Amino acid sequence: MSAQAGPDAKHGSANSARGGNKGIKEVGADRKEKTQGRSATLLIVPTMVVLAVVILYPVINAIIMSLEHDQGLDPVTGTFVAGGFAGLSNYAHWLFQQCTDPSGATVSCPPGTLGAQFWGATGVTFFFTVVTVFFETILGFWMALIMARAFRGRSVLRAAVLVPWAIPTAVTAKLWFFIFAFDGIVNTVLNTSILWTGSEGPARAAIIIADVWKTTPFMALLILAGLQMIPADIYEAAKVDGASTWQRFKLITLPLVKPALMVAILFRVLDALRMYDLPAIMTGGANGTTTLSILVVNQIRIGFNSAAALSTITFLIIFIVAFIFVRFLGANAVESASGGAKGKIK
Amino acid sequence: MSTLTQTSTEHAAAAKNVALRRNRWASSRTYISAAIIVIWCLLPFYWMVVTAFRDVGYTFDPTPFFTHVTLDNFATAFSSEMGNHLDRALLNSLFISGVTTVVALLFGIFAAYALARLNFRGKFLVLGLILGASMFPGVAIVTPLFQLFTNINWVGTYQAMIIPNISFVLPLTVYTLTSFFREMPWELEEAARIDGCTAGQAFRKVIMPLAAPAVFTTAILAFIAAWNEYLIASILSNDATQTVTVAIASFAGSQPHQEPYTAVMAAGTVVTIPLVVLVLIFQRKIVSGLTAGAVK
Numbered sequence: 001m002s003a004q005a006g007p008d009a010k011h012g013s014a015n016s017a018r019g020g021n022k023g024i025k026e027v028g029a030d031r032k033e034k035t036q037g038r039s040a041t042l043l044i045v046p047t048m049v050v051l052a053v054v055i056l057y058p059v060i061n062a063i064i065m066s067l068e069h070d071q072g073l074d075p076v077t078g079t080f081v082a083g084g085f086a087g088l089s090n091y092a093h094w095l096f097q098q099c100t101d102p103s104g105a106t107v108s109c110p111p112g113t114l115g116a117q118f119w120g121a122t123g124v125t126f127f128f129t130v131v132t133v134f135f136e137t138i139l140g141f142w143m144a145l146i147m148a149r150a151f152r153g154r155s156v157l158r159a160a161v162l163v164p165w166a167i168p169t170a171v172t173a174k175l176w177f178f179i180f181a182f183d184g185i186v187n188t189v190l191n192t193s194i195l196w197t198g199s200e201g202p203a204r205a206a207i208i209i210a211d212v213w214k215t216t217p218f219m220a221l222l223i224l225a226g227l228q229m230i231p232a233d234i235y236e237a238a239k240v241d242g243a244s245t246w247q248r249f250k251l252i253t254l255p256l257v258k259p260a261l262m263v264a265i266l267f268r269v270l271d272a273l274r275m276y277d278l279p280a281i282m283t284g285g286a287n288g289t290t291t292l293s294i295l296v297v298n299q300i301r302i303g304f305n306s307a308a309a310l311s312t313i314t315f316l317i318i319f320i321v322a323f324i325f326v327r328f329l330g331a332n333a334v335e336s337a338s339g340g341a342k343g344k345i346k
Numbered sequence: 347m348s349t350l351t352q353t354s355t356e357h358a359a360a361a362k363n364v365a366l367r368r369n370r371w372a373s374s375r376t377y378i379s380a381a382i383i384v385i386w387c388l389l390p391f392y393w394m395v396v397t398a399f400r401d402v403g404y405t406f407d408p409t410p411f412f413t414h415v416t417l418d419n420f421a422t423a424f425s426s427e428m429g430n431h432l433d434r435a436l437l438n439s440l441f442i443s444g445v446t447t448v449v450a451l452l453f454g455i456f457a458a459y460a461l462a463r464l465n466f467r468g469k470f471l472v473l474g475l476i477l478g479a480s481m482f483p484g485v486a487i488v489t490p491l492f493q494l495f496t497n498i499n500w501v502g503t504y505q506a507m508i509i510p511n512i513s514f515v516l517p518l519t520v521y522t523l524t525s526f527f528r529e530m531p532w533e534l535e536e537a538a539r540i541d542g543c544t545a546g547q548a549f550r551k552v553i554m555p556l557a558a559p560a561v562f563t564t565a566i567l568a569f570i571a572a573w574n575e576y577l578i579a580s581i582l583s584n585d586a587t588q589t590v591t592v593a594i595a596s597f598a599g600s601q602p603h604q605e606p607y608t609a610v611m612a613a614g615t616v617v618t619i620p621l622v623v624l625v626l627i628f629q630r631k632i633v634s635g636l637t638a639g640a641v642k
Binding site (some may be wrong): 039041047048050051054055058061062146151154156159160161164165168170173174181183184185189221225267271273274276292293296297307308311314318322 | 373377380383384386388391393405408454456457460461465466467469475476478481482483486487489490492510513570573574576577580581592594597607611617622624625629630632636
């Protein structure tokens, strides 16, 4: 109970502090805003410059690189998607599986080459994303509901939940690789002899289980934080009015936890779309487990420019998914990060 | 309540009994669920530790508790004759994650202070950019950086891994600290000033002690994020600068051509136990830091 009371008390004081600031601000609002703006700029610019150097510069570099490949090749214009600017052949290589044969002509990529794997890898990436996030949401919600209850030993539960989260993904991959080994514990306990990483279905299942194990706790904690922002008196009032447990869940918990839930799902989706460590270590991308990130890394070793195009495509895919989430599904991470969601709920 | 029960009719007593039984049933259900979650979360980890201490000859022994206990696997994990440089990898990871954390905090503290405390135009935009940056896919920057670092001969250097690490640790640092700072009782600073402290004294004696736990928690989260990084390190490191995650992924055992499961589990245990201990000690803080950026 004290864990719940703690943050709530803090919220209270933070709110009053904000209220106090507002009062002071109104006195000399204009001047204060100006000086605050100036010092804010000074404080924030260094971070933005660093981020520009480590993110923006490489991204722009990647886009330039992606346009430089195969300058001599005459692109089959007309079939291209956006734009129409020169040197999109690298993108066509991935999107339309166009390769160049030794004579210089454009042919469709022979099966087995990296170029032929793009749509497969995209499908695998989305498959992993949808399936893992689905299970993580269901399991995470259930875990959060249990963790939100007041019972003795709750801190043990919360501590245990953090263990999978703290283990590095590379170690997680090796651990589950061992658990799913042919002579491993899963086959022993189930009395089966499945080559888990040897064929498509089991390999994907193994990766999904490992990912769900590793990341559900994060989901659960985000949902739990959302649950704890729901004031208890709403439940009391509903109880008095005779609402059943299911009604309370459906009509109070779900709608009120939705902002936090959507942000949690957004975070997990974006994270799952760049999944690399688990499949790279558990299967090396074999047996239908090559994600987009693995394809990029494989391509880096062959050619920078096609890799740059592919990484740009990957980035765009993730960006579009994030955009859809924020625009149409109402996952507003920025607003809730700046305290907006809290205001809305209360 | 007690007077009520004393004067209650039999009917009411029966109703109370039902409620009590239902209560007991609900609470035992809670405990069963909690136990399932705890077992699900800890069992694989437990299995790693058990295997780490198990003789290589009994790698696939399904006995669920410690049997054939040996420290050989740890010796293998650290054995440079077999090509495992776990000690060196640990130092590399420690250095890379440490520098990444310090640099991210140096920049992040100021940005977070401004975002939490000051009013300025474009605040939402900055927050959005930083949150977006933290969601940025590592593969998108690793291609150009690999070419760039190849050209200037940086592949395999520490900075070649620290610089890309900053790209996701700094945003994480900023938004975690921002939400911590937003909840701090800043009015104490003004109170100290009114009581006659100089700005410097108020900062040193009031703000610093208050902010220290927030900064420390953020440092742990940043360090863990950098420590767990694999993709960038697997491409931009060489044998000498390998991090632990890369080292574990490419491990050699005592018997050639055999997957060295027990040694890998030993290495995994070495790498994980400090994190787990750290996380358990600072459990409550870490949970609030982890969820801070997203929900509060």
